[in-house]
Amino acid sequence: MIILILLLNNLKIMSNYKKYLFFLSVVAVLFSTNFSAQVKKGQLIDGIAAVIGNEIVLESDIDEQANYAKQQGANVGDKCEFMESILNNKLLIYEAKKDTLIENRTAAIKEMAGSKYNQILGQFPDEKAMLAAYKFRTSYEMKSAIEKIDTDNYYGQQKYARITEKADVTPNEVTDFYNQYKYQLPNVKDEVVLSKISMYPKLSDAHKKEIIAKLNKIKEDIKGGQSFENLARIYSEDEGSAAVGGLYKNINLGQMVKPFEAAALNLQENEISDPVESEFGYHLIQLVKRNGKKYDARHILIKNTPNADEIASTKKELDSIRTLVLEKKMSFKDAAYKFSDDKSNKYSGGIMTNPQDGSDKLEKLSLDPTISYQIAGLKKDDITEPFQQEDQQKRIMLSIVQVNDIIDAHQLELATDYERIKDLALNKKKREIVEKWVNDKIPSVFISIDNKYKDCKFHNNWQKNPVTTAK
Numbered sequence: 001m002i003i004l005i006l007l008l009n010n011l012k013i014m015s016n017y018k019k020y021l022f023f024l025s026v027v028a029v030l031f032s033t034n035f036s037a038q039v040k041k042g043q044l045i046d047g048i049a050a051v052i053g054n055e056i057v058l059e060s061d062i063d064e065q066a067n068y069a070k071q072q073g074a075n076v077g078d079k080c081e082f083m084e085s086i087l088n089n090k091l092l093i094y095e096a097k098k099d100t101l102i103e104n105r106t107a108a109i110k111e112m113a114g115s116k117y118n119q120i121l122g123q124f125p126d127e128k129a130m131l132a133a134y135k136f137r138t139s140y141e142m143k144s145a146i147e148k149i150d151t152d153n154y155y156g157q158q159k160y161a162r163i164t165e166k167a168d169v170t171p172n173e174v175t176d177f178y179n180q181y182k183y184q185l186p187n188v189k190d191e192v193v194l195s196k197i198s199m200y201p202k203l204s205d206a207h208k209k210e211i212i213a214k215l216n217k218i219k220e221d222i223k224g225g226q227s228f229e230n231l232a233r234i235y236s237e238d239e240g241s242a243a244v245g246g247l248y249k250n251i252n253l254g255q256m257v258k259p260f261e262a263a264a265l266n267l268q269e270n271e272i273s274d275p276v277e278s279e280f281g282y283h284l285i286q287l288v289k290r291n292g293k294k295y296d297a298r299h300i301l302i303k304n305t306p307n308a309d310e311i312a313s314t315k316k317e318l319d320s321i322r323t324l325v326l327e328k329k330m331s332f333k334d335a336a337y338k339f340s341d342d343k344s345n346k347y348s349g350g351i352m353t354n355p356q357d358g359s360d361k362l363e364k365l366s367l368d369p370t371i372s373y374q375i376a377g378l379k380k381d382d383i384t385e386p387f388q389q390e391d392q393q394k395r396i397m398l399s400i401v402q403v404n405d406i407i408d409a410h411q412l413e414l415a416t417d418y419e420r421i422k423d424l425a426l427n428k429k430k431r432e433i434v435e436k437w438v439n440d441k442i443p444s445v446f447i448s449i450d451n452k453y454k455d456c457k458f459h460n461n462w463q464k465n466p467v468t469t470a471k
Contacts, residue, residue, distance in 0.1 A: 050087060051448040053094035057086050080456035087449075087462055088438055093152050095441065096159035105154060113147035114294075115255045118248060125243040163437050164430040169422060177425035178414050185412045185424065190364045192375065193405035195332050195350035197321065198342040198389075198397045201306035201314040208282075211302045215275040215284045218300060222272060228286050228298050237281070238301040246286075246298040253293050260285065264297045280304070280393065306396055311388065314398045318386040322400050325383060332383070332402045341397070350402070357423075361407065371401060378403045435460060 050057040065082035096102050117139065124130040127139060136142040169177070178185075203211075218235055222228050232246030241248055253261070260283055263276040267287035276283045281303040288296035306314070321339055324330045330338075336350030345351055351360050364372065374384045383402045391397055412421055438460050449462060456463070 049083065049450050049453070050090075051446070052087060052090040053445050053447075055090040055094045057083070057090055061086050078456075080453065080458065083453055083456060084458045084460065084462065087458075088434070088460070089152075089156050091438055091441060091445065092159040092163075092434075093155045094445065096155035096162075099159065099162065102155065102158045102162065106151070109150050109154060110147055111252045113143050113150060114250055115252055116146050116150075117143050118251070118255070121240065123240065127244070160430075160434060164433050167426060167430050167433055169425045169429055173429075174418070174422045174425050175414065177428065178412075178421050181424075182412070185421070188407065188410050188412060188417065188420075190409045191361045191407040192364060192367075192403060193360050193407070194352045194362060194371070194375070195336060195402045195404055196342065196345065196352055196371075196399055197318070197332070197336045197340045197350050198391075198399040199314050199318055199339065200341050200395065200397050201310040203304050203306060203310060207307065207310065208277075211282050211304070212275045215282055215300065215302060219272055219274075219284055228272065228300075232298060232300045235302070236300040237303045238299065241299070246300055247288070247296065248299075249296045250294050251297060259283075260299070264295065265290070280395070303395075311396065311398070315386045315388075318398050318400055322383055322386065325402070351404075360404075375401060375403055380404070380406055 047059055048056055049059050049062055062079050062082050065085065066079050069082070121127060121130055124133065131137065131139065131142060134142060136145070214235075218231050221231060227245075229245030229247070233242055236242040236246050238246065248256075251261075251264075255261075256264070257278045257280070259276050259278040263273045263283070264285050264287050267273060267285065269287055269289055271287060273283070273285040276285060281301050284300040286298045288298060290296075321330075321335050325332050325335055331349075333349030336346060340346040340350055342350075345353065352362060353360055354362055367375075368389070370387065370389045374387050375382075378384065380403055384400050386398050386400050388396060388398055410416075414421060442461050447462065454463065
C-alpha cells in the first residue's frame with residue numbers, strides 16, 4: 001500500500017497509477033468508521049487481514065506490497081514483513097486522526113479527490129472506459145477510493161513527522177553509522193547536476209487571429225443550430241474531453257487555469273464565451289450548470305501549437321541567450337530567472353531537481369531520453385545547443401541545458417557524501433523512534449489480526465496483546 005500511496009501523488013506516471021487503482025478494493029472505502037465496534041474478538045470478515053482501532057488492513061494490501069517487491073527483484077519469502085509494514089502505517093493513521101494538533105483536512109482532500117478523478121478521466125475517451133479499466137462500478141466508488149488513500153497518506157505522513165520532529169544526528173553519530181554500515185550502503189550511480197532554460201514558442205499575431213477566427217466561426221455555427229457537443233467532438237484538440245463533447249463535470253473552484261475559470265464563471269447557464277486565451281491555447285466555453293463551489297462546463301480547445309517559423313524564432317532567441325552565457329556576459333542562473341518559461345525551476349536558477357529526494361543530483365539512467373541524448377559527451381560547464389522537447393502536457397518547448405557537475409559512480413564516502421550518509425543515519429534513527437512509539441501504543445489500541453499470521457515473527461509486539469489477536 002505504501003507504493004500505491006506514493007503513486008497516487010504522482011499522476012504523471014499513469015501506467016503505474018493504473019496498477020495502483022486496480023488493487024484498491026471498494027470494500028475498503030465502504031466500511032464504517034466505527035468498524036472496530038462491530039468486530040468482536042476472534043471475528044474477521046473475509047478479505048480482512050487485520051483491524052487497528054477503526055482502520056482495516058486488506059489481504060489485497062499485503063499481496064500488492066509483496067508483488068511489487070518481487071517486481072523490483074526482492075526475495076520475498078513470506079508476507080509477514082509486508083503485513084507489519086502496513087500494521088505500523090495503520091496505527092500511525094489511527095492515532096493521527098485523534099491528534100488535535102494535526103489539521104483535519106477532510107474537506108480539502110475530498111475536493112482534491114474529485115480533481116484527481118477528472119485528471120485521470122482526461123486520459124480516457126469517456127467515463128465508462130475509465131471505470132472499466134480500473135475495475136470500478138461507479139464514479140462514486142472510484143472517487144471514494146482515491147479519497148481514502150489520500151486521507152491515509154496525509155494522516156500517516158503527519159503523524160510520522162510529529163513523532164520524529166525532534167530527531168537529529170550528531171557528526172559523531174553519522175561517523176558511527178558509516179563505520180558500522182559502510183559495506184552495506186548503496187553505491188552512488190553515475191550522476192549529473194544540470195540547469196535548464198526552457199521557452200515556449202510565441203505565436204505570431206497572424207497565427208493568433210487565425211485561431212480566434214476559427215473559434216468565432218464555430219460559435220456562429222452553434223448559434224445557427226448546431227450543437228456545442230457535436231462540434232467539440234469534431235474540432236476540440238483537448239484529448240481529455242473532446243470525445244465526450246468537451247464536457248468537464250463537477251469542476252472544483254481553482255481546478256482549471258485562471259482564464260478558463262474566470263470566463264466560465266462569468267457566464268449564465270448555457271451561455272457561450274468569446275474565445276479565451278490560456279497557456280494551453282484558445283477556448284470556446286459553455287457553462288452547463290453551477291452548483292455552489294462546483295460547476296459543469298464544455299469547451300472547445302484549439303491549441304497554441306507553434307508553426308515552423310515560430311519554433312525557429314524561439315530557437316534563435318535561445319541561441320542568443322546561450323551565447324551571452326558562454327561569453328560570460330550573464331550567468332546561466334540569471335538567464336534562467338530572466339528568460340525561462342519553466343516555473344518548476346525558473347526561480348532556482350534553472351537547477352533541475354530529483355523528484356525522489358529534492359536534491360540537485362540526477363542519475364544519468366533516469367534522465368529524460370531527450371536530455372540524456374543532448375548532454376552525451378559534454379563536459380562540466382558545457383551548454384547544449386537549443387533543442388526541441390515536449391512538456392508534460394505535450395506542448396512544444398525549446399530548451400538549453402548546462403552541465404554543472406558530473407559525478408562518477410562510487411561507493412559512499414564520508415569525505416564526499418557526508419550529507420547523503422547523514423540522511424541515511426537520520427532516517428534510521430527516525431525508524432527506531434517510530435518503532436518504539438508503536439510498541440508503546442500497541443497495548444492501548446484495539447487490534448485484531450487474522451490467525452493465519454500467528455506464526456509471524458514481528459519486530460513489534462503485535463501478537464502479544466492478549467485481547468486482540470483473532471482466533
